[in-house]
Amino acid sequence: MNYHRMFRSPRVCGRTWPLFLTCEVKMKFKLLVGALAFVAGSWAQKSAAYLIASEPAKLRAGVPTDVFVAGFGNDQGTQFLQSAIIGAKVSRDRFPQRQRVIISAVNESLSAESAMLANAGFGFRKADNDDLGKERLVLALQYLNAPISSLQFYGHANTYNGFRLQDKRDRLDHEDEEFAQLGSVLAPNAFVVFHSCNSGWLLAPAAAKMWRRPVFGSFASSDFQEMMTDGNWYYHDVGYYPDNLTRIGTTSRITQQTLECTTKKCLRLKPVNSPYVDSFGTFSRGLGFYKVFSPVDALIPQAMIHFTLLTPTVKPLTLQSSRADLLEAVKDWMCPSDKSGVRRRACSEAIDTQAFMTNPTLSFFNGTPVACNNTSCSTTVKCKVLKKLVGAVPCTTVDLDSRKSTVFSDQLKMIFKGLEQFELGTLKL
Secondary structure (H helix, E strand, C coil): CCCCHHHHCCCCCCCCCCCCCCHHHHHHHHHHHCHHHHHHHHHHHCCCCEEEEEECCCCCCCCCEEEEEECCCHHHCCHHHHHHHHHHHHHHHHCCCCEEEEEEECCCCHHHHHHHHHHCCCEEEEEECCCCCHHHHHHHHHHCCCCEEEEEEECCEECCCEECCCCCCCCECCCCHHHHHHHHHEEEEEEEEEECCCCCCCHHHHHHHHHCCCEEECCCCEEEEEEECCCCEEECCCCCCCCCCCECCEHHHCCCCCCECCCCCCCEEEECCCCCEECCEECCEECCCCEEECCCHHHHHHHHHHHHHCCCCCCCCCCCCCHHHHHHHHHHHHCCCCCCCHHHHHHHHHHHCCHHHCCCCCCCCCCEECCECCCCECEEEEECHHHHHCCCCCEEEEECCCCCCCHHHHHHHHHHHHHHHHHHCCCCC
């Protein structure tokens, strides 16, 4: 399910409310009325608010480390954490010499989520009763005392106040001092991904500029996907995958260690192939894949292959994988995941024939694609927060010029440069 759809229902807060009130307003009202009772009872009932786990259980200083941050799922339960676990298991398969750390808000219970991590091979390191705030995230990353090879965020985000770690009101925003500080822990060859809705409009370009590293973001809703029995990934909402298919039973097609997959445990996030339309805005443009930003062009080809290697995909890749296998993985995350497969196949053929070389405005997006270069875009988002408080749509897209999008072509050109460097053995992964 598109994880912003929760705001469409007048019953999302557990009872029927007037349609003009948003969940945020209702919650503030309820908190105000029940403040004394909350203060009296909350500390007695509060459990750990976030946890940290790692593989191996004992980390070594100075060893390259892939970090996976899972925000509070709210209506999505532990699905962000499940996505982080699959991402970390892919890291284990493809970069066994590295360490892995998962930092996650506790969604349901510390014991259940610790057991989930232990079952996947991750040793419990720490639990804290305080919320996973931006200050604590920075401290946790600094405490690792290791170069971070990749940093991936899984969670809710919106355009006007950033990525949700735990508290929906105190998010990680691109204008925060703590946001800028995250760049100091990144290795020279690191990349960052915000697996969340609309993270490409503000978060990703601002992060790339501040951190001087490649940062991937989404220009649409990001939805959960699962691999189906035909070997392809589809959005796992009913009706978004062919009726004759079912979920794979285990991770054997995705990772070396086999885990059970039948209860929505083997997840990844991918942008939806249509413009964002939901309670935070009605946007005129978008992209159906993660867009990379980087002020240093030379870092992009390597980041593209690095990202491909760390993405749960249709091929169990290694550092010795063939160019053909890598290209299949590229098609998987760059091409649409439509139910019929029509757009997916057309996109795949265009990559095979390199049609993007001669047709720079080629696109398989179901809508008008946003035009961007490596640092900024020709469309921006403007928001009025007060509109959200009274139940109105707060954000809209504004075109700064009429330039046509070449993002699909530009990104594939960088990918093909990265493939050449991979074959030559010149990538520093």
